Amino acid sequence: xxxxxxxxxxxxxxxxxxxxxxxxxxxxxxxxxxxxxxxxxxxxxxxxxxxxxxxxxxxxxxxxxx
Numbered sequence: 001x002x003x004x005x006x007x008x009x010x011x012x013x014x015x016x017x018x019x020x021x022x023x024x025x026x027x028x029x030x031x032x033x034x035x036x037x038x039x040x041x042x043x044x045x046x047x048x049x050x051x052x053x054x055x056x057x058x059x060x061x062x063x064x065x066x
Contacts (some may be wrong), residue, residue: 002039002041003040004039004040005035005037005039005040005042005043006043009040009043009044009047010032010035010043012047013032013035013043013046014032016050016051016053017031017050018056019055019056019057020050020051020053020055021053021055021056021058022050
C-alpha cells in the first residue's frame with residue numbers, strides 16, 4: 001500500500017503555491033485539496049514540478065536597448 005502524503009509535504013506544497021507562479025487558469029485551492037489526497041511518491045513529483053516554476057518575486061529582465 002502506498003504511503004500517504006505527509007504533513008511536511010503538504011506544508012511545503014502550500015508554501016510553494018504562495019511563492020511560485022502557477023498558470024493563471026489553475027485553481028490553487030482545488031490543487032491543494034487534490035494534493036492532500038496523493039500518495040507520498042506522487043506528492044514528491046508535484047513538489048519537484050512546483051520547485052521548477054518561476055518565483056512570484058522574479059521581475060522580468062529588461063534587456064539593454066543598445
